[in-house]
Amino acid sequence: MNPFKVFVVEDDPFYGEMLKYHISLNPDYVVEKFETGKDFLHNLYKNPSVISLDYSLPDMSGLEVLKKVKEFNPEIPVIIVSGQEDVSTAVILLKEGAYDYFVKDDDTKDRIWNALKNIREKVELEKEIDVLKEEIGKKYKFGNIIKGNSPEIKNIFSLIDKAIGTNITVSIAGETGTGKDLVAKAIHYNSPRAKYPYVAINVSAIPKDLIESELFGSEKGAYTGAFTRKLGKFEEAGKGTLFLDEIGEMEMNMQAKLLRVLQERELTRIGGHQLVKVEARILVATNRNLAEEVQKGNFRQDLYYRLLGLPIYLPPLRDRGNDILLLAKHFVDEFCDENGIPKKTISQHAQEKLLGYSYPGNARELKAMMELATVMSNGTVIEETNISYSSPNRSNDFMLDAEDTLVGYNRKIIRYYLDKYDKNIINVAKKLDIGKSTIYRMMKNNEL
Amino acid sequence: MKKMKTQKLYDLSQLIEIVGDEEGLLKMVTIFIESTPRTLDELNENFRNKNFEMVAQNAHKMKASIDMMRVVSLHDMIRKIDKLDKVIENQAELKDIISIVNTKLTQVFAELKKEFAL
Ligand SMILES: Nc1ncnc2c1ncn2[C@@H]1O[C@H](COP(=O)(O)OP(=O)(O)OP(=O)(O)O)[C@@H](O)[C@H]1O
Numbered sequence: 339m340n341p342f343k344v345f346v347v348e349d350d351p352f353y354g355e356m357l358k359y360h361i362s363l364n365p366d367y368v369v370e371k372f373e374t375g376k377d378f379l380h381n382l383y384k385n386p387s388v389i390s391l392d393y394s395l396p397d398m399s400g401l402e403v404l405k406k407v408k409e410f411n412p413e414i415p416v417i418i419v420s421g422q423e424d425v426s427t428a429v430i431l432l433k434e435g436a437y438d439y440f441v442k443d444d445d446t447k448d449r450i451w452n453a454l455k456n457i458r459e460k461v462e463l464e465k466e467i468d469v470l471k472e473e474i475g476k477k478y479k480f481g482n483i484i485k486g487n488s489p490e491i492k493n494i495f496s497l498i499d500k501a502i503g504t505n506i507t508v509s510i511a512g513e514t515g516t517g518k519d520l521v522a523k524a525i526h527y528n529s530p531r532a533k534y535p536y537v538a539i540n541v542s543a544i545p546k547d548l549i550e551s552e553l554f555g556s557e558k559g560a561y562t563g564a565f566t567r568k569l570g571k572f573e574e575a576g577k578g579t580l581f582l583d584e585i586g587e588m589e590m591n592m593q594a595k596l597l598r599v600l601q602e603r604e605l606t607r608i609g610g611h612q613l614v615k616v617e618a619r620i621l622v623a624t625n626r627n628l629a630e631e632v633q634k635g636n637f638r639q640d641l642y643y644r645l646l647g648l649p650i651y652l653p654p655l656r657d658r659g660n661d662i663l664l665l666a667k668h669f670v671d672e673f674c675d676e677n678g679i680p681k682k683t684i685s686q687h688a689q690e691k692l693l694g695y696s697y698p699g700n701a702r703e704l705k706a707m708m709e710l711a712t713v714m715s716n717g718t719v720i721e722e723t724n725i726s727y728s729s730p731n732r733s734n735d736f737m738l739d740a741e742d743t744l745v746g747y748n749r750k751i752i753r754y755y756l757d758k759y760d761k762n763i764i765n766v767a768k769k770l771d772i773g774k775s776t777i778y779r780m781m782k783n784n785e786l
Numbered sequence: 787m788k789k790m791k792t793q794k795l796y797d798l799s800q801l802i803e804i805v806g807d808e809e810g811l812l813k814m815v816t817i818f819i820e821s822t823p824r825t826l827d828e829l830n831e832n833f834r835n836k837n838f839e840m841v842a843q844n845a846h847k848m849k850a851s852i853d854m855m856r857v858v859s860l861h862d863m864i865r866k867i868d869k870l871d872k873v874i875e876n877q878a879e880l881k882d883i884i885s886i887v888n889t890k891l892t893q894v895f896a897e898l899k900k901e902f903a904l
């Protein structure tokens with residue numbers, strides 16, 4: 339723990355020494371004493387935890403010194419000790435950020451003692467919180483939690499980096515289970531807003547008629563059952579981050595209200611009049627194609643542009659090549675760790691089987707598959723037979739998809755057959771009347 | 787012993803309470819005997835030069851130490867000088883007060899020196 343450094347600035351050597359003695363009664367405090375403003379300011383670089391400052395120094399006024407301290411580091415609490423009671427000076431000093439103002443009398447040392455105690459407790463508490471936040475932050479250091487080596491995921495990392503440095507709204511898109519939640523958290527916990535709250539709300543999970551009060555809050559008596567004032571998610575997030583998940587599910591009239599709030603940067607709670615400032619950073623996510631929803635008239639174009647900001651598109655897992663295996667191993671390791679099971683590896687055949695699947699549920703589905711496989715496997719190796727696709731009867735979705743190239747269709751068809759025939763390459767090659775080496779080659783090149 | 791204490795011009799009980807040990811007390815008393823006469827000299831000098839604002843400031847500085855040493859007899863007087871612009875109108879009265887402060891403090895210094903063999 340860093341020592342709690344108390345600087346005593348006092349031109350009266352006797353009084354200064356007295357304070358030093360008194361404060362040093364607490365063995366955790368380290369006291370340094372200065373008799374002039376100049377001498378003190380020379381030592382300010384040592385960054386004291388708290389300063390006790392005599393208002394009338396021979397070379398400078400207390401106000402001057404206070405201002406210099408606040409310029410150096412506004413966080414350092416400064417207790418002003420004055421020989422004389424002077425209310426107007428006290429008011430000015432407190433306005434300039436003084437922690438407190440004491441008049442020198444018999445109680446001064448006790449008051450300073452108490453002030454130090456309070457300041458110290460606060461500092462300790464804040465430190466604890468910082469440590470906790472750092473831990474949470476570390477948890478979300480994106481390399482640690484968002485796994486992947488593919489060019490696709492590296493591109494995502496560089497976009498997250500860009501998002502962290504600014505306040506721009508980020509719109510995260512991608513199929514279900516591709517990691518949109520993870521990306522949102524990674525942005526928040528690595529941004530300067532990490533010390534403020536991260537508040538997530540899933541639009542699709544909240545009944546339509548409650549969403550407005552969830553977001554904006556409501557005053558007491560705003561509707562039947564509103565017994566107290568309720569803060570909305572915007573206010574809860576404060577200067578932090580508000581993550582609006584499944585934004586595509588929001589109803590049109592609510593979209594209009596949201597747009598207004600985002601434009602004005604102000605809101606009123608339901609049933610209230612008072613304007614509340616909106617300071618939170620906004621992240622949104624959707625697994626729909628929002629541009630398409632705009633075309634279809636289901637999503638307001640103006641809101642769409644407002645929210646687009648920095649778009650991050652998370653490609654489906656099946657397009658991330660070898661990341662499938664990397665993630666599979668990661669999920670197995672994680673599961674073993676969490677359950678105190680010895681580490682397991684994934685056999686070659688099992689790996690090939692994993693690469694042959696299309697993962698409509700993306701990473702979430704892979705995770706569930708690998709957890710089950712880990713449970714099913716007996717030894718230390720996960721075999722092909724331990725892996726079962728969660729959705730064996732894939733619809734021939736490749737027919738319904740948007741237009742694709744012939745090569746693209748080829749891939750989709752082969753994937754479909756591989757799924758259907760449980761990754762039996764010989765079988766698939768026969769059915770499609772192509773060489774099995776073609777399938778092997780495509781697999782090796784991560785084309786499937 | 788108790789009687790002695792009440793006769794004294796100062797009372798160190800508060801100081802002892804703060805500094806705790808002999809060593810600390812000695813240090814504080816030494817500082818008092820070194821620094822207060824200096825301030826007193828400055829005060830006298832400033833008074834001679836009719837620099838009343840500085841006189842008040844010097845008194846102001848001594849006030850805390852005098853209180854801490856519990857020189858009760860000077861408690862009110864030092865405050866009068868400190869606020870001289872507001873309280874003391876005529877210079878004659880200021881002169882009297884300053885001379886009493888000088889006498890008393892000189893006594894205090896001497897007694898302290900004797901008690902602590904300084
Ligand atoms: N790149 C990745 N590395 C490690 N774990 C991942 C990765 N991507 C996703 N996951 C894990 O997969 C699961 C689903 O991720 P997440 O909840 O972020 O998906 P989502 O895109 O928000 O899905 P939905 O649209 O259904 O809300 C989580 O358990 C998450 O930890």
Ligand SMILES: [Mg+2]
Binds near residue numbers: 518519583
């Ligand atoms: Mg999600």
